Amino acid sequence: MSLFCGSVKIIDNVEIAPGIFRMGLECPEAAESASPGQFLQIRCFEGLAPLLRRPISIAAADKDSGMIEIIYRVVGEGTGILARKTKKDMLDIMGPLGKGFPVPRGLRRPVIVGGGIGVAPLLFLAKSLKENSSRDSYGRESDFCGLAFVGFSSGEEVFGMQFLEDCCFNVEICTDDGSEGHKGFPTDLLEEYLKHIMPIPASNRENAKSAGDSECTSASSAILPEAVYACGPEPLLKKVKQIASMTKIPTYISVEQRMACGVGACLGCAVKSSGGGYLRACRDGPVFEAHQLIL
Amino acid sequence: MDDRFFEREYNPYESDASLMESKSRHADFADISVNICGIAMKNPVMAASGTFGFGEEYAGLYDISRLGAVVTKGLTLERRCGNPPPRIYETPAGILNSIGLENPGVEGFIRWEWPRLCRSGIPVIANIDGDNANDYYRMARRLSELDGLAAIEANISCPNVEKGGMAFGQHPESAYEAIKAVREGTNLPVIAKLSPNVTDIRQIAEAAVNAGADAISLINTLQGMAIDIHKKKPVFHRTFAGLSGPAVKPVALRMVWEVFEAVRVPIIGMGGIASWQDAVEFMLAGASAVAVGTANFIDPFAPLKIISGLKKYLIGQGIRALNEIIGSAH
Incomplete structure (x- = not known):
């Protein structure tokens, strides 16, 4: 199983620009399998409000050191709480989730x-x-x-x-x-x-x-x-x-969409498909070929 | 038959006082298996409809056969695309949703989901939602052909659709009509899932039982809304949406209590259950089983923690079987 869900240690949490933070997490399981474009579902608060996990994309993952990094902007209550976390605090994360960017071999001019x-x-x-x-x-x-x-x-x-x-x-x-x-x-x-x-x-x-x-x-x-x-x-x-x-x-x-479960179960994060109906940002995406969606 | 071995992996409430107490008690075994109108479940914790997809989504995290039962996403006769986004809106200790029954339709379910689900080693309950009584009848009939389906849960309570859904569950007469149609379409156990958006839930429960319901599920979501103060418009296209999560628990608990006093059939309690303590409350109020919904999104292991917490609670209380506490707060 490549999906991790549990508590991990925060290595650092630094404000790199006004309102934008970079957080390092120690999570060999997620670092091992993460690919670009995938995200973590982060439980910012242990209590019941704010309730939902926050989907935050992975900014770096290193298999060797087992480190995973996120960069996030403080936009509301959940990310506000996240910003106040400090080194050595524990954080409940789930991931890596979603379908990332395809990375073919040998590209020269992406x-x-x-x-x-x-x-x-x-x-x-x-x-x-x-x-x-x-x-x-x-x-x-x-x-x-x-x-x-x-x-x-x-x-x-x-x-x-x-x-x-x-x-x-x-x-x-x-x-x-x-x-x-x-x-x-x-x-x-x-x-x-x-x-x-x-x-x-x-x-x-x-x-x-x-x-x-x-x-x-x-x-x-x-x-x-x-x-x-x-x-x-x-x-x-x-x-x-x-x-x-x-x-x-x-x-x-x-793409970004309001999300609840993050695993494709709740159908909350619908994005309009050009083939009719909806796709799930969390499971069918968040990365799509541009022609797949109606924006 | 029991899941005592699973407790090791999760340490949900080791420091909880009531559980520490348990270590000094004599009992070391409690039977948490339940049988609800013929559905034999190894524990009373189910995944609630609409929060667990068709079981596959959480299978990457744990073996879903550890649950008591799984209730499918609500099915309709024909495939549905659901409502336009936004479909989710967070509220204090809750979520408003307006999914609109996006689902592959009964035939899509049978073709694409059932072959896998029926091998999952767990009772599967199909949740169905009709525009009219005939829909309920036809779906019940079709689903009864499946070998191994445990029961049908008739959703007469979805607040997020144009026709049918909650409209059936708001009047005793229409609730009777819908459940009767399901009853006529199947020999499987029929569970009526009720809406809390009514004046007197007991009347609806009684009507459902009179129509042949073998069990009652409650509650579906409470109708609510949110307004975008920048756009000065409702957040949701359909204006109203369904509220779930810990915020609704006291309402759900009260309704389980009321229905327990009104009807004789087993009750499956749901609405904001997030911990084993919540589950115990529902059982003391009269629920024979519980379903975990929104809590899956917050902590995917919540159902497993509830199972192990329930067992520890019983052991700590010196109670040998779960049945002994059902409705015992009355």
């Missing part, structure tokens, strides 16, 4: 798009992409260079950028107020980048896929991104999905 606290799971993803890139499927050394478009409300909120750079990602930052990097949204940068790298008129967009498959280079003679991964607020995901529908690049988005 693109990640993150907004605010949505950057947290992308850190874990970036590391896995880098680790899985060292050789492609033919055993050749690759020239891995990821691209990260990340957005925050302001410069003081920015976190994880050094980490992304260490994972060989070129990072471009946006802020809503322009206090750091570009003023605007990371999806603007994604769009601009794709226009630059695949200058294909709308009428020929069908061909974009085959161009990508054969690794033919476009007019700019650059390698096309093999996949786009996104996590962030809904408007960001909507835009990423819209862009994805035009480029045909495989695009994965991680």
Whole structure:
């Protein structure tokens, strides 16, 4: 059984930006099986109010040290209590849960798009992409260079950028107020980048896929991104999905929804499926292919 | 036949005074098996409908055959997609939900879920919800063809659907009509699951029993609502939703108490049960078995802790069989 549920020790709980905390947990069971995009269900309070566990995505997991890390924003009562926990306190967690991001071997130009606290799971993803890139499927050394478009409300909120750079990602930052990097949204940068790298008129967009498959280079003679991964607020995901529908690049988005059980039993965290009906964010997701959902 | 070996893995209430006391008592065995209208259960703790899917979701954490029984997610004649999100809203010590009976339909259940469930080694109770009496009849009939299904729980209490559901459970006449239809459709034990959203729960229970119910389940969720103060609109599309969790426990307990005095059939008590102490209260009030719902979300091991806590309580009290305490607070 790869699902863990129980009490684990808090290693540290540090405020890394205003209202944003990074917590390290000692949980070899979860660290062993966790993959990027998966989450933990955390019981912030031992009593009955707040009652529900809080789903928080995994920002790092290390099999060797048995450590697992979360980065969370204080948004309400539950996360408020979580923020006040200290080193050596015990925490009741369940996980890893959900379906994460696919991390194929040998990608060279993955693109990640993150907004605010949505950057947290992308850190874990970036590391896995880098680790899985060292050789492609033919055993050749690759020239891995990821691209990260990340957005925050302001410069003081920015976190994880050094980490992304260490994972060989070129990072471009946006802020809503322009206090750091570009003023605007990371999806603007994604769009601009794709226009630059695949200058294909709308009428020929069908061909974009085959161009990508054969690794033919476009007019700019650059390698096309093999996949786009996104996590962030809904408007960001909507835009990423819209862009994805035009480029045909495989695009994965991680969604957020009010959740109760976290294991797929209660059907509380429904997200609208493009195939009709609903999917469960907790079990069918939280990561979906962009075309699977109606946002 | 008993689960004394399971206690080792969980140390739910080792420091609890009433259990410490137990160490000095003589009894070291208590029979917690129950038989509810022919459903033989090795312990009285069930997973409540809608909180346990079709049993698979929690199977990654423990062997679900350790429970007394599993009640399926509410089934309807045809497959349903359920209500648009949001479907869940947290309240003090409770949850409002408006799932809207998302389910694969009776045929979907039989095809995709039953083959696995019927091998789980545990009594499975199918929860059904109809738009009309004929739906109840047809579902009961179809499900009776399954080899090994333990019972049918007729949900006449879902607050989150357009038709049927709770509407049946709010009047003695319609409750009678729905339960009668189920009764006519099956020879399996019929459990009527009642809504607390009524003036006098006893009248509904009596009507259900008169229609042929072999047992009564109560309570389903209490109708409530929440308003988004920024949008200045109700949180839920259907405005009202169902409240569950520890917040509703005193109401549920009162209703079990009332129904115990009104009818002679066994009662399955539920509504906010989160600890073995809660379960004991329900049994003292008259429940022969209990179902754990919302607590599964908070602590997936809650049903197992309740089973072991119940047993320790009985031993501590020097009581040999669970039956002795059922309704004994009256």
